[in-house]
Amino acid sequence: MTQIYAYIPFANGTAEDVALEYPSAAKKIDAGATLTAVVAGTGADLDKVANAMTAVYKEVIKIDNAAMAYPNAEIVRKALVSVLPADAIVLAPHNTFGMDLAPGLSIKMNSAYAADIVDIEGIEGSSLKLIRQELGGAVSTHVTTDISAGAVITIRPGAFAPVEGGSAGGSVTDKSADAGDLSAKRKFLEVVEAEVGDVDITKSDVLVSIGRGIEEEENIAIAQELADAMKAVVSCSRPIVDAKWLEKSRQVGTSGQTVKPKVYMAMGISGSFQHLGGIKGNPFIVAVNKNPKAPIFQVADVGIVENILEFMPALTEAINEL
Amino acid sequence: MEILVCVKRVPDTAENEFELNSAGNDLDRDDLVYSVNEWDNYAVEEAIQIVDKIGGNVTVVTVGDDESEEVLRREMAMGANNGILLTDDAFEGSDGKGIATILKAEVEKGKYDLIMTGAQADEGAGQVGGMLAAMLDLPYASLVNKIEPGEGKIKVGREIEGGNQEMNEIELPCVVSIQTGINEPRYVGIRGIRKVASVEIPEKGASDLGVDASAVGEAGAKTKRVDYFVPDLGDGAEMLEGSTDEIITALIEKLKAKGGL
Numbered sequence: 001m002t003q004i005y006a007y008i009p010f011a012n013g014t015a016e017d018v019a020l021e022y023p024s025a026a027k028k029i030d031a032g033a034t035l036t037a038v039v040a041g042t043g044a045d046l047d048k049v050a051n052a053m054t055a056v057y058k059e060v061i062k063i064d065n066a067a068m069a070y071p072n073a074e075i076v077r078k079a080l081v082s083v084l085p086a087d088a089i090v091l092a093p094h095n096t097f098g099m100d101l102a103p104g105l106s107i108k109m110n111s112a113y114a115a116d117i118v119d120i121e122g123i124e125g126s127s128l129k130l131i132r133q134e135l136g137g138a139v140s141t142h143v144t145t146d147i148s149a150g151a152v153i154t155i156r157p158g159a160f161a162p163v164e165g166g167s168a169g170g171s172v173t174d175k176s177a178d179a180g181d182l183s184a185k186r187k188f189l190e191v192v193e194a195e196v197g198d199v200d201i202t203k204s205d206v207l208v209s210i211g212r213g214i215e216e217e218e219n220i221a222i223a224q225e226l227a228d229a230m231k232a233v234v235s236c237s238r239p240i241v242d243a244k245w246l247e248k249s250r251q252v253g254t255s256g257q258t259v260k261p262k263v264y265m266a267m268g269i270s271g272s273f274q275h276l277g278g279i280k281g282n283p284f285i286v287a288v289n290k291n292p293k294a295p296i297f298q299v300a301d302v303g304i305v306e307n308i309l310e311f312m313p314a315l316t317e318a319i320n321e322l
Numbered sequence: 323m324e325i326l327v328c329v330k331r332v333p334d335t336a337e338n339e340f341e342l343n344s345a346g347n348d349l350d351r352d353d354l355v356y357s358v359n360e361w362d363n364y365a366v367e368e369a370i371q372i373v374d375k376i377g378g379n380v381t382v383v384t385v386g387d388d389e390s391e392e393v394l395r396r397e398m399a400m401g402a403n404n405g406i407l408l409t410d411d412a413f414e415g416s417d418g419k420g421i422a423t424i425l426k427a428e429v430e431k432g433k434y435d436l437i438m439t440g441a442q443a444d445e446g447a448g449q450v451g452g453m454l455a456a457m458l459d460l461p462y463a464s465l466v467n468k469i470e471p472g473e474g475k476i477k478v479g480r481e482i483e484g485g486n487q488e489m490n491e492i493e494l495p496c497v498v499s500i501q502t503g504i505n506e507p508r509y510v511g512i513r514g515i516r517k518v519a520s521v522e523i524p525e526k527g528a529s530d531l532g533v534d535a536s537a538v539g540e541a542g543a544k545t546k547r548v549d550y551f552v553p554d555l556g557d558g559a560e561m562l563e564g565s566t567d568e569i570i571t572a573l574i575e576k577l578k579a580k581g582g583l
Contacts, residue, residue: 286582
């Protein structure tokens with residue numbers, strides 16, 4: 001029987017949303033599989049999360065060690081290798097922690113690795129068929145992975161439907177004694193909080209958000225004029241911050257700000273999942289992009305295939321004439 | 323500091339509209355524009371800046387075919403001192419573990435203090451750096467957006483959710499994957515490329531590296547791509563069409579209705 005272990009990331013005593021998404025993914029792998037939550041950390045926060053997980057998972061493994069007070073992936077990896085069976089299927093999130101943990105975990109467990117899975121077709125023999133994306137979401141692919149000696153699979157947060165918790169009636173097994181040597185050559189020092197910028201984009205009902213399509217730093221003025229006409233604020237996608245054209249505090253996405261506007265104007269933004277992950281509250285999304293195949297058109301409410309450098313000034317002018 | 327940067331030649335997402343071939347199972351690759359993986363440019367720039375500051379050498383390495391040589395030359399034009407091309411028919415079809423296995427063999431032939439990869443490449447898995455570190459039993463940090471060199475160790479910042487940065491101290495030698503935005507990669511002009519056009523770039527195959535050909539390539543891959551496809555995502559956006567004036571009139575009505583104006 002397939003044994004699936006779901007690594008539960010948490011902070012401040014609360015599990016991340018992906019904890020409720022794993023059961024849907026596990027069911028798609030093999031509806032008959034046993035699914036066990038694995039919670040690693042220390043102290044009261046760990047106990048709180050482990051107990052909360054018994055409402056969702058029948059079996060919960062707890063690994064308590066002071067070395068994991070902060071989830072240093074190098075240390076968590078060692079603990080998981082010691083505690084989990086070698087042929088386990090391990091689920092982790094494809095986020096900044098999962099990307100730190102999972103590739104090395106697959107090597108140390110000598111198992112297959114499949115990253116950033118967005119859907120699962122199921123098992124045939126020893127082969128698991130999965131769906132992922134490439135090229136920034138421009139194309140999807142089917143991949144098969146040989147799970148006969150176990151597998152580490154990272155799933156994209158938000159890609160699988162969350163389950164309703166509350167009725168699993170599970171129990172917690174303490175495996176702290178099996179964690180083994182947790183020394184590491186990487187030491188966590190501190191988390192440096194994001195700097196507060198000149199404008200708080202999270203407070204604005206309307207965002208004019210720019211991406212690579214803006215092409216040149218001086219063109220940002222064109223977006224600012226549109227934002228002024230709409231009484232909106234200019235935000236952006238990652239490449240604009242990487243180019244140092246706008247402050248990090250203006251960036252929408254999982255590695256930037258999470259925004260909940262009423263209207264989101266995606267101007268020359270292709271629409272990577274990391275960017276979309278920062279847009280919550282189901283806003284009305286208008287996408288303008290000269291590439292008709294841009295992934296943003298799959299999630300936008302209204303799409304316009306135009307060059308933003310020509311479209312934005314025309315729209316600004318029309319709004320100012322209202 | 324001796325630094326090895328692992329780079330990859332990839333289809334350029336900024337320069338291509340990706341379409342499927344007529345069979346519908348692969349990209350139409352006839353007219354694709356390739357370039358060096360964006361993340362790798364940041365890694366090479368970071369390596370050059372470290373060496374400029376404290377001395378050492380930057381070597382760039384890639385696993386690929388003859389055409390991958392151009393990305394090595396490009397990174398050497400940026401300022402990398404050496405290039406190495408790992409190429410063999412047996413490497414074709416490698417999964418992430420296969421690529422890491424090939425790179426590990428090359429790493430063990432040199433003496434590197436710091437090994438860098440881009441945080442991810444065209445396939446978006448972000449896997450090779452972490453695998454390589456685990457195979458070499460070296461410490462690893464992913465998504466690095468700051469490096470401060472020190473004695474026998476470095477201080478690295480990792481990009482984590484919400485724009486926050488996780489600071490770590492990591493012993494050398496180590497492997498790090500570099501996130502975009504860590505620096506501003508220098509521009510490479512035609513003249514820079516010409517300067518390194520005749521520099522010898524050694525090529526190494528499976529037997530040179532002592533890599534078991536059955537452990538890499540298609541034969542050794544546990545995870546394999548079956549096909550490419552464009553998913554049916556339902557309705558998607560309502561596309562506004564017509565003249566720009568017509569589109570703007572329609573859009574303004576919608577924005578008024580939704581609270582945008």
